[in-house]
Amino acid sequence: MGQPVPATGRTGTTTDEYTPDPRRWKALSVCLLVGFMSLLDVSIVNVALPAIERGLGASESALSWVVSGYALTFGLVLVPSGRIGDALGRRTAFLAGLVLFTVASIVCGFAQGAGWLVGARLVQGVGGGLVMPQISGMIQQLFRGAERGRAFGMLGSTIGLSTAVGPLLGGLLIQGFGAAEGWRWVFFVNLPIGVLAFLLALRLVPHACAERDTGHRESLDPVGVLLLGAGVVAVMLPLVEERQWQGQGKWLLEPAGVLLIVLFVWWERSFRRHGKAPLVDLGLFQDRSYSLGTLLGLLYFAGFTTIFFIFTLFLQNGMRYSALQAGLTLTPFAVGSAISAAVGGRFITRVGRPLIAVGLALVLLGLGGASLAVHEVQNSAVGWALAAPMLCAGLGSGLVISPNQTLALRSVPVAQGGAAGGVIQTGQRIGSAAGIAAVGAVFFAWLAGSHNWATALDYGLITALCFVAGALVVALVDVAYGRRTARREAREEG
Template sequence: MLAVVLAAQFMALLDVFIVNVAAPTIRLELAASGAGIQLVVAGYAIAYAVLLITGARLGDLAGHRRMYLVGLALFTAASLACGLAAGTGQLIAFRIAQGAGSALMIPQVLSLIQRNFTGEARVRALGAYAAVLATGAAAGQVAGGLLVSADLFGTGWRPVFLVNVPIGLALLLLGAKVLPRDARTAPGRARSLDLPGLLLLAATVSLLTVPLVLGQEADWPLWTWLSLGGSALFLAAFGAYEARLARRGGAPLIAPRVLRIPGIGRAALRIAAVMAVNAGFLFTLTLHLQGALGHSALRAGLTFAPTAAVFGLVGLTWRRWPAAWQRFLVPCGFLLTAVAALAVGGVLADGGDGGRELYPVLCAMGAGLALAFSPALTGALATVRPEDAADASGLLATVTQLGQLIGVAAFGSLYFGGITAPGARASADALWLCAVALAATAITGAATGLVRRRR
């Protein structure tokens, strides 16, 4: 069961990043505009972020097994449609459908783990989940480079979508056999979806994510800032409505008791910080390698293989380390990430490719990100009660996605703004600015735990 749900988790996350490497080829073959190719990349992420919490609650209402299979079927069908798309408009629409399928499927992964594993088995399962969650980002870069460079049967970019089809079909067959049947709903349990809360939340996330995704290309016009400000207002309205609904005995999208789980708020901050650093690092380094240094999609993708491999290794083994180390792993992981980010910027500062010196620091980046992320996620979810699994899953999955979007927008803007002249050296200078900002963000993530412990 764990292998089936984590395979789908990995496939969906892979799809977030695999298109980044294929984007130049898609733009050329479909004659897409700059805005069009941005929506091809971003349509998935926007639909995914907007519907994640809704997907979690639907799983709680209709059954986690059922919603997992429905989401996987939609994702697989949309992947086939993306691979066969004849134009930019079709591809954008099918990418949004892909994101919706992921939003229905992904929250069920954590919920199924929470409800079917206990004790040490749950800790191990959550560790595997955490390892899959962040290695999917780097693996997407690698897989995208391999598939685009291979140009299978002259199909160009299409295999980055079509590869999901046989995997999705196999997981559908296996999932139908191995996933536990959904338990019947207890008498008196709410069976309705909080539609006003859903609309408020969708407006909040949309107003936040759309300008983050499109703002850089449009040079941050007034509407982007108004949209960001509007997201704060809708967030306040959503919080007030949900609290009032809970007091009246209703069923809000996020149960207030979930927000009161010890450590859940701190974990959310840490997860957002590490995902922002991870996404910003991958995005800006990819721009430098492919745009400034002229590396092929394959070479740029393979550059991230050490980061992905070490992240997975550390994410799966940190629980076996001495017990006395456990409380320090997350702060030390953030500090190691900060050092690694500065080291990457320093190695590439002369405008070269970094040579052999680049790979040890990429390994250090993978280790730091794993230590900052995996124990934080596992610790937050280890104490969540099974009845709160859906809400906690939706909340942390949404935080993860928003962290990635914020990282790409913030560090991408810093990178583009830091380029003052053409050439690899100017790009390296901009990358160094990003490295300093990435390090500062990582240090802030480390400080969250230290301040809490001192209190």
Template sequence: MTDLQTPPVVAAPTPAPTRSGPLLALVLLGQFMALLDVSIVNVAVPGIRTGLGASGAALQLVVAGYTIAYAVLLITGARLGARHGYSRLFRIGLAAFTAASLACGLAPGTGWLIGFRVLQGAGAALMVPQVMSLIQRTFTGAARVRALGLYSAVLAGGMAVGQVLGGVLVSADLFGTGWRPVFLVNVPIGVLLLIASRRLLPVLPGDHGRRFDLVGLVVLAAALGLLVVPLVLGHELGWPVWGWVMLAGSAVLFGVFAVVERRIAARGGQPLVPGRVLRAPGLLPAAGAVFLIMAAFAGFLFAFALHQQAALGYSALRAGLLSAPPALGFGLSSLYWQRLPARLHRPLPPLALATTAGAYLLFGVLVSDGADLGLGAELALAVGGLAVGCAYSPLFAAALGRIDPADAADGSGVLVTVIQLGQVVGVALLGTLFLGRAALPAPPAESGRALLVTVVAVAAAFVLATGFALRTRRATAAGRD
């Protein structure tokens, strides 16, 4: 087998439990719920505005509060899992997420809803990093690569299913509850997962002797907060001066964080992100490729949904269904790329990313006139989704494959944060690019031209990711020698 199929590790992970299938289903369903709530609320915004009398700024905070808390606290959640036990933190995060979902569904006012959304994001940040850590510690070899493929499929599916499911629930208006089921749907699922977790999650005690890098944690959380808040809120508020000040402050604090971590390591301490994790062969270039893939994919789905609903007049449900082919292709190829001939596995990521760029460019040309989406455009999207999954999943395996299982939480926290930041940056930058060229609601032709410009930027991101994929290939080959 190639090194992408069965990446070696420094130490043997905990043997896979007998009920590895149910365990994987449990943690991935928790992951799926967390991803779902990034996008499911988007289609509920009009109902929230009417039902709670929310202002535009308040609605933006309802949507963004979850994403901000989630992105800022992910690495914190990973380190807490390493210290106190992955299974324990998964249950705590799941319980917090479920309780916050119930509170959101019952919120009597906009302020309450914003606060509960922040708590929901914090619960997700405690739960989600443990998913990757549990996969790293309980699966090995081909079983781990399959588990990572399923993880990638869930990641792709969550972005698309959120809009579809949200449209279904809001349109159904169950018992006259309007928008509230988009949050309440998490409650019965969360309760069932909590019950099942008592029997299915392995006993993986944390390392209580591991010191907690509080200074690094505070500096990194502040740097991430200063980065994410203006990216999430910037366009809606017209990119105010304070947003640019926060972005500049974020760059400064990331530099401070690097200095703090080096000094802690030099004193023999335990930094928040150990240098040996970042030095793992292939991790940094693979993380760069994953960041660009998620930025391009999430930003495209955002712009594409706006084009369909605000220019072509499609319903939220129809727009969600038409966004399914690329997500479905992404998920399927993430699962089954290993079935391709073994000689193709190592060159697969750069070839797949180049194909993805071409498919999206073709799509952009086909929709640039603002006409209804035809079969050719849908096929181009499906091919692009299939191709990008063939790059994403093996890159993910390469990034984590040479990390010591003892550092699984740290590696997971870094990669999950990269994924989330990629989504935030992609929606912010590509969304701004699209909306800067189409004043919505816009005529279909104007929106189509704006979408073409956006898709050119998406294709450029995939081309740049190709370069990172080639560097990953060289780094993992050198690490193997």
């Protein structure tokens, strides 16, 4: 765990000159509302796919793009969006992203064909990706110390709730508005939320968040944007299209993506040597807490997001649950995550990375219990058997996502908060795509071989557990290194 340093303002001033804005908590509530809406669309669409298939005659490939296209563009624009917010004002970028997301949601709801829906989803992903870095950037800017931990804890609760509540809310909308047109309301529901959030943001988000950083504005690094964007697309595209693209040729994009990212690193260093502000300050990765936090987030999201993917398939297709019943089964995870994220945000600055390690251990325990429950209860009562394990996994998850982001960003200067948060979230999106590709491949391979949904779920969960265990190893390495550093410093002082 990296050593704490004084928090800095946009101009490099220390925390001593920080004056809390009286509207900061109200502004945070608006940010969390918008964050909930944009992240909800990652998971809410899953339960609507059968209805979309029937309503629009969409092919399997088109349905895949409805889900993965949003994730792809969302992840693609995160880092450039964070930089744009740092340079041109986070409030402005936040409002622009909110408008784009809301308008694209309306277009999705009125879609008359699969191509129309996919195109609107791509734009919707851009809007969501523009919004999210501004939220973490504004938390960096408006809060300090323990308050910042609490704010990130509330963001973590929002992330957990939006991911887990998505299937439940989607099931409710489809049941309420009918199988034929209910899927459209999965998108229309964003309209009243978006309008309300926009009006509240105009009133409550401080104009200080519209402040521009002149140094960043004068060197927006378009070459860096293109290199990173192309690299992210090359890495993510084969992962999100793993089941649709036949043959092994698609994997050639992976080394090409790695090469582009290497070129991006070289360019950023060169750009900095010329006295300009790069898209991403690679010096951030010299801070152990930031670099390990980014890696931990990537690994955890590779395991975390796949849980809902395979459980939704198992419950709806294997156990013949309705969309609403499947959503209700996953609700304990959302409840546990919301509770522990709020608690974790209060204690993370005092406890540090050991708290995250405890959370990861609880996730492993909960998912192991879920696997056992599926084996022992192979009938319609499996949803009840899954309640306690999913609650345990949710309680653990709430101690991971937002506390990890709090620790990773605590030494980052406020002026770089948007871009730094964008890098972390891009890693999370790449992790999600890689996890779904890997877990999905194992899940469908065992399903094809055994024709047993419980067996397929079991091996899919084992694969997801490997990613979570990898995140736990990273956390334990950081804990051990931090303690060794503390002992060395104590000896030097003595």
